[in-house]
Amino acid sequence: MGGIQLCLAGASIGNGNRGVEALGRSVLDVIDVQAPGSRLSAFDDGWGVRVDTSGRYQGSEVEFVGVRLSRRWHRPESWAQIRVAQRLGGLGNPAARRIARSDAVLDISGGDSFTDLYGETRLRSVSAPKEAALRAGRPLVLLPQTYGPFNTVSGRRLAERLVRSAALAYARDPASYERLLELAGSSADPARLRSGVDVAFALEPRRPSHPIAELIEGLPGAPVAGVNISGLLRDAAAIERFGLVGDYVATMADVVRSLVDSGAHVVLVPHVHVPGGGGESDIAAISAVVERLPESARQRLTVVPSELDAAEMKWCIAQCDWFVGSRMHATIAALSTRVPACGYAYSDKTHGVFDTCGVGHHVVDARRVSGAEAVEAMVTSFATRDAVKHDLDIRVPEVVERARQQLTDILDDVRAWKKGLTLGAIA
Template identity: 60%
Template sequence: MKTNSYAPIEAREDGIRIVLAGAPLDNDNRGVEALGTSVATYLAGAPSVERLSMLDGGWGVRTTPLPDSSAVVERIGVRNSRRWHRRESWTRVRIDQALGGLGNPLVARLTQADAVVDLSGGDSFTDLYGPQRLDTVCAPKEAALRSGRPLVLLPQTYGPFTTTDGRRRAERLVRSATIAYARDSWSHDRLLELAGPDAHSSRFREGVDVAFGLAPQRPDDAIAAHLDALAGEVVVGVNASGLLREVSAGERFGLAGDYIGTMTDMVKALVAAGAYVVLVSHVHGKHPLENDSAAFDLIDDALSPSERRRTWRLDPTLRAARLKWCIARMDWFTGSRMHATIAALSSAVPAFGYAYSDKARGVFGTCGTADQVADARDIAGAEAVEQAMASFSARDEVRRRLEDHVPAVVDRATEQLDEVLAAAQAWRAEGSAEVVA
């Protein structure tokens, strides 16, 4: 063993200070928002925490209350920007760190932090989305290490890495982290591969996705009333990913067939089976190439008038906690967005994942339902619809499995945050942390 010494913090009797990166609250992706809201609400409300500073893509430093909570967080804008002279630019942050801070508020918060915790958007610590996205994901991790602070990688997926440079960068960051969590057993294996043969279990841990701990919030009365009026119906939720709707996306992610055609046929089959289908967007905003509503536009155009009358689009502007409240009232759910299905799983709603990466099977596996996932890279069309309908038919049995597994997963979602808080308190008291070489 060796001991890593961290930059000193002025002695104080108050609580610990944490910087949270990789999950901004104002995000068009409700999955990323669910991650940030879950962690921020828990950490900011902990008696031991004096200040929680969240990094986001805004400008300047702002203090705001968390939604539906008495907790308050500090939000600090930082981004990859061509306006490198601005303090919110990562280029400027690197320069200011090298020159002692120069009054940069982010540099000050990093220097004062008892821990820098990072989520990487849950599944963005990969070069699959290109070098610019990887730069954005790595920037706060590298800034934490430059400031000499303990870096904690909260539960997430690691990889895939398709380039030598991307993998080496990830290996360096993982091995420099004081603690790193994976969000399922499959991701834990990938984490250990990056950590190398000397990886020690005290540092590289298996956890669960923090969004399992997101507390649902009731939406406005009109939406709640619409769902209440469906009592007696078999209500199912369908999430289609706008990211996968273009032909180019099929080629990029290696999909087995026509994604929109498959999802359309799935909706048609569910309606034919007597279900009432609620269409659930989980990414909504100003980036049309990823907007789930655009995928539903294509599906809607392919439905007959009678099929359309058996569907309803949930308000795509709903925030993550309110979406979870709605999903929790469904009898079955299917989706391609990972965190849309997590909203179902964590509510013990039987779910079927139709995804394009290995991450879904690992997360479903934490709930004992790894068999409820189909890989869109392997099957499409009639075969995918058949598997989805088999899952729909087995929903009662799957619900029983979830009721057995999910409570422990939800408990683990907060236990791992308690571990981080205890470690941060110890690091502050000692001024160092033991790290296996």
Template identity: 40%
Template sequence: MSGLELILAGAAPDTGNLGVSALCYSTVANILKQREDAHISILGHGSHKKTEQFTVNGNQTCDVVAAKHTRRFYDPSAFINIRYSIKLGPLASKTAKMFRNANALLDISGGDSFTDLYGKRRFEAIVLPKIIALENNIPLVLLPQTYGPFVEGGEPRAVAKDLIRRSRLAYARDQYSFEYMKEMLGEDFNPQVHKQGVDVAFLLPAASKEQVDAKGLTPSREPSTEVFGINVSGLIYNDPENAKTQYGIKVDYHALLKTFIEHVLSQSAGDVWLVPHVHAPYGHYESDLFACEKLRSHFSESQQQRIKVVNGDYDQCEIKGVIGQCDWFTGTRMHSTVGSLSQAVPTAAIAYSGKTRGVFATAGQEAMVFDARQETTENLLEQLIGSWALRSQTKEELERDIPLLKQRAHRQFEEIVSSISQ
């Protein structure tokens, strides 16, 4: 059996978003566990002059190859350059030859970006790798992701429908997205191709306690002290006005988190860990660390002794290792909560899009998704407190259900590898 040449798109490990990095690592690691002979090239955002390395499973490496949507058509890493260079035979660029020699293109669209919500240019960036694959008879596998929403009757919806229809396999990562895909395809729906799957990040390995402690990532704690983790989204916390207009946030996110933490501190002897899940320059509106430290600064000096900010140079596996030490967790970045759910940590999500509800439903925890677009601040506070109070019961549910969910995720990769090995 000769080695597979694979391309992974829509999961660049160089975005600073550890949720996307989790999708990347989980996909690559699980493909290589089944096909050690596979060579996987990951599409990233770097320079065409340098190929980076991405390591999984301890010692297996993949190339991170620059390929991006840019108007600089002369740049060998531009999708438009790749698209036309691939037709030049021996004169094709190195990246174009990589596409031409691929046995399959695996595409996960960042998990939630296969939609027209973010404008024409973002949509083009998401679909171009898929289009290049199909134009050159490269099998396209759409990994578990959210589909849509799309404007009814719009061109992006028609393009998306055609790409999904022509894929070798296409997985939705939850029941709601699966039904959306099914409705969009209509008579073109094929149950042998179009399937309901599981978010691949449920299989992301967590760094051990010893590993994260050795890097100084774990805040100090007494062994018997409970820890309650909170992921604070910089996207929502640092620019609340934009959060209202762009995402329809109704709750006062600042007041919600502050009041909830005050409740936890007064009703328990536990510590609160504030957990960033997106790296961005400090002070940038996307920076979770900046948001966490701003939130902590609003508490008294004595309260701050029990509120710790997780800080340091950590990757997706290391932050998952930190999250796994929590006794309860809530997050606004969805993949921070997948990191906790997948370790059977009782979890609540403060959601601002529909994707979270479906992913939690796959784990039997849909009732623990609280929508910041629909609830008042007071109602969402009550829901968080209720989830926190139910943590022992939720722990039992997760310890029963998560192993079964992971089995589904493993079978999903077996099916993918079988399909692209044909």
């Protein structure tokens, strides 16, 4: 098939967010198989250049390259330093050199971070590798992701410029595709604006060597209900930041209690790990929920260790009979392994992904309902899991294949560009 040189941005594999890791690993896994002999430079927020030592990639050379917004502007990882290096030819800076020599820069924006919803600094960070690719004159490929919302004029103008300057752009659900078309404008080449699916559908689950695997496999015959509790939503600041209604932790505690009362064994699955368990760590949120439960309920709980990687977490989720979560990629791990799932969502992105699998009606919006009403909706989803499982068995294999095929199509495009076929911006 022929090797190519690629940079992958917006999917930091080692940052503790298993959803973002799932995006990065999914892309690298497919490229490793479909384009052996390639050199893949995955940007992350680490320091320096580090060769992958996992042994996971047999056909390609994979390395991790540190990049970040930093006040240490003199550091080679700083986007300010990378920008200066590009103006001087770029060869003295590791990231600038790899961008300049790449056949394309693939950018996925963490799946859902190409927005000003999380603030100006986050948008600047997400936009930096896109800007760097364009400065170097390299093809920018926007991998399947969510676009927006953009609540500021400056944020929307930036997004419009970057989308129109890209060589190829994918959205990961129909709603995002409509927003992508709006950003690209009427003069855009429609052949290079494509509707896709979240690449994490392609991630292969891997049984962990950790004792948790035997523990989950040895659970009693009761239905296994997986529950993800998001550390992003556990404190009062989330109410203002995302417009939540009610007490998120109290609602999730009531969900767990109701599932146990229904006869289920509950497996609690953290999907974001922060060292020490602080900040947005899901383990902190899980602990807050467990503290609210009676001892009788705690005896029917199993907590998955937060240090498992994305593929191992996906294996654990795949062992469940039903799953509910607020981290969208935790629910994707369920849906992609045909586990009936419910999303307790804080943004519209979850609806789009669930609609992809035909189960959009199993999304409960935390901005509209909480407490008893939300618990009832989630428990109803649990009760109808057998019917949903039948539907997923039919629909999901096609979605998983689309996740892989869209990456193969992108590689075909990159090879064509490498051969000198005419390439310009989308608009």
